Amino acid sequence: MGATLLETLRGELGLSGTKIACGEGHCGACTVLLDGVPVLSCITLVHTVGEREVTTIEGLREHPLVRSFVRADALQCGFCTPGQIVSAAALVGAVPEPSREEIRHHMAGNICRCGAYPRIEEAILTWRD
Amino acid sequence: MARLIKTEKEVEGRYEETWVVVEEDVLDQWPAGPLTVVGQAVERKDGLERARGEAPYTADLKLPGMLHAAVLRSPHARANVKRLDLEPARRSLGVRAVVGPGDVHVLTDEPRYPGQPVAAVAADTFRQAREAVKLIEVEWEELEPLLDPDEAVARGELVEEPRRFERGDLERGLAKADVVVEAEYRTQTLLHNCMETHQSICRWHGDRKLDVFISTQFIWGVRERLADQLGLDPDDVRVVCEFMGGGFGSKNGPGDYTYIGAELAKRTGRPVKCALTRREESLATGNRNATIQRLVAGAKADGTLTALGGEYVNAVGWSGFSPMTGGPMQYLYACDNVRVVEHGARLNAPPNAAFRAPGFVEGTFGLECLLDELAARLDLDPLELRRRNHLDADPEGRSYSSKNLMECYRLAEEHWARRDTVRARSEGSWQRGVGLASQVWFGGGGPPSYAWVRVGADGRAVVVTAMQDIGTGTRTAMAQIAAEELGLPLDRVEVALGDSARGPYASISAGSSTLPSMGPAVRSAAADAARQILELAAQRFDKEQRVLSLKDEHVVASDGGSWPLGSVCELLGDGQVLGKGARGPNPTGMRVLTFGVQVAEVAVDVETGEVRVERVAAIHDVGRIVNPLGARSQVEGGIVQAIGHTLSEERLLDPETGTVLTQTLDAYRMPTIADVPEIVAEFVDVPDQHLTNLGSKGLGEPPIIPTAAAIANAIRDATGADVRSLPVTREELLRALREARERVGAVPA
Structure with a gap:
């Protein structure tokens, strides 16, 4: 079987910001963007990426969401956080002022076991402050 | 000095x-x-x-020359290995070392729970290691597993002697009561599911010095236990954990993976990472054990408790410890006659591990639901019932270093007072209600x-x-x-x-x-x-x-x-x-405890059994608050986890074979952002004058303790149904609703 996008990012490219937490597409920790669209890199085979642009947390380090996550205390252990921010970046890219409902709908695939959800919602609501 | x-x-x-x-x-x-x-x-x-x-989390660390380990775990709940051939794994691509029973003390040819380690491989890549594990040939003799906790207790299959706590005379207390309520509560097995799975990297310098990079909650505990097990000088074991991705109680020790990694690293002379997969995480890293709680409470007509009794069965698993499920019954209320018996059932199931206030989360669910059943029988306000039975002094004669539970109750009043308006928002099949529950825990x-x-x-x-x-x-x-x-x-x-x-x-x-x-x-x-x-x-x-x-x-x-x-x-x-x-000493002769109360608001669809938690207000007394922002996050996180514990999470075993059915995160359902209610976090924020130069107690665990009972009591307030089993599935809720209707129907007109 071919390598996954996640294995390529973390292994060959040494980009360890993208995390592996379940490895089978259930938790969202490995979320990256392909041409701006969030995908689960642990279940995406790297050869299917083709010409699409891959954006990982390493490419979003200066995104205002990073600051708003820290400001709102939207992380505890922080292991799921890069995936959360990548997902949120896709959301605010498409909908700059998302409603609480839109946030909850869009972010429901990113599990945070520490339960930072109320702060994550706050961080996305205030990302441009 | x-x-x-x-x-x-x-x-x-x-x-x-x-x-x-x-x-x-x-x-x-x-x-x-x-x-x-x-x-x-x-x-x-x-x-x-x-x-x-x-x-850099442990998961992100790569050391030069590092190998990857994979573990063969028992697919059976109870079995013996009749024949084991490791050779095909040794010959597999990239494999550098293979170990089996006898090579590491945690590897066994007589597994007694599903997921117990049997053999392990170190290879150049994780994939190669996993492929090699699949090649290991095992002939199993499957044995009948013991899975029923009550049966284990009856057969004397226990992880430790039953614990008894007695004050006064329970029978005399029940005889003095005007009202007695009895109920059986059950809580389910829960998985920690830390986002970063359990893992470590072991690297030897010669054969006497070991570096361990590990996702852990206790650097010094890992050092001591590894040194002890491996016969090393503790100062020759260096343990490193700068960032870790969640533990919740499950990462307090080295774990079987570190012992395995240390041996493989020794045999290969190279660093070895042993990282569990999510499926292994669901088997072999501990859990909050299921409980059965047979409880009784007696009270005078004015609500004064005369008796509290609890017979608790902790479904511990093959090893582990029997948590203080009866702790809340001992510590929460003034009552002269209390009897608690706790049994730790040994089963052919994965061992438990501490999980965020072990025992008290489960025991508070039973006790605080029972208190509300009592309040209903007495026609007393549940908050008032708790105030009347407030424990002013520790029953064993110790004073509290500080206790502001009455202040928590006072702060809860404004949230409790919302119940008329909440109930009034009931509409059609959606019934609304408010419930509360108290919290006691250690944390000094x-x-x-x-x-x-x-x-x-x-x-x-x-x-x-x-x-x-x-x-x-x-x-x-x-x-x-x-x-x-x-x-x-x-x-x-x-x-x-x-x-x-x-x-x-x-x-x-x-x-x-x-x-x-x-x-x-x-x-x-x-x-x-x-x-x-x-x-x-x-x-x-x-x-x-x-x-x-x-x-x-x-x-x-x-x-x-x-x-x-x-x-x-x-x-x-x-x-x-x-x-x-x-760190100076704790105050001599004093009881250092944390306290709190939570008020939950729920909506229940009485036709489908769906429950939505709409609001939780939490008031906790943990001494001085150092960082209000971080403290709020702890409370919110604890409540979110508790909502999962209450409504959706459950580790399921196949009742015939004992194998774990919920090994993936689609099957084991944790809360998502869409499940989160409005959460209000308040603190008494008064330093404990007797506790250290800081006056602060811990806050990691208190918020997860009372939530399940507060939600269950809100369900009762909304519908009259007594849910007694977690998680509150639709089946459980519809059962409780049916039972409530039959009870009402049985009352003479």
């Missing part, structure tokens, strides 16, 4: 009195309320590193714990201690405490933690103990450094030291004069001011 004292120490509800060496705690507490840095809401120090994906921490504070010519301070921040924000809290004591802004203080070779002994991060154990040590170290800085300043500015203090990066004289701190520190050149501090 170091002293030898007898002190009380508890972790996760296990409580013991031991001799320890402590240094005296000579500092007076700071005044109550927010100070310059302590008590202010601040961002976490390592927030940016974590959010930007730069923080204890000695020993140490910290150093280093101040250099640049006027910056570094707190050095080999503790770990498991995501609760304790690194930030330590920096706040040191900054406050040194009169520095927070950005002038760093915390160097996470390495047993770099700093002194530090507490376990479990049992809500990091802040109350480490905080006072850090303050004491900062005070020692401050004293030395003031000694220099007194000489430099020709002042008596007693008139000098540090404030806002200045040396301030009470009789006039103020000099920038830098003007003293720059004199150091390459010199350093080194302060050291230790």
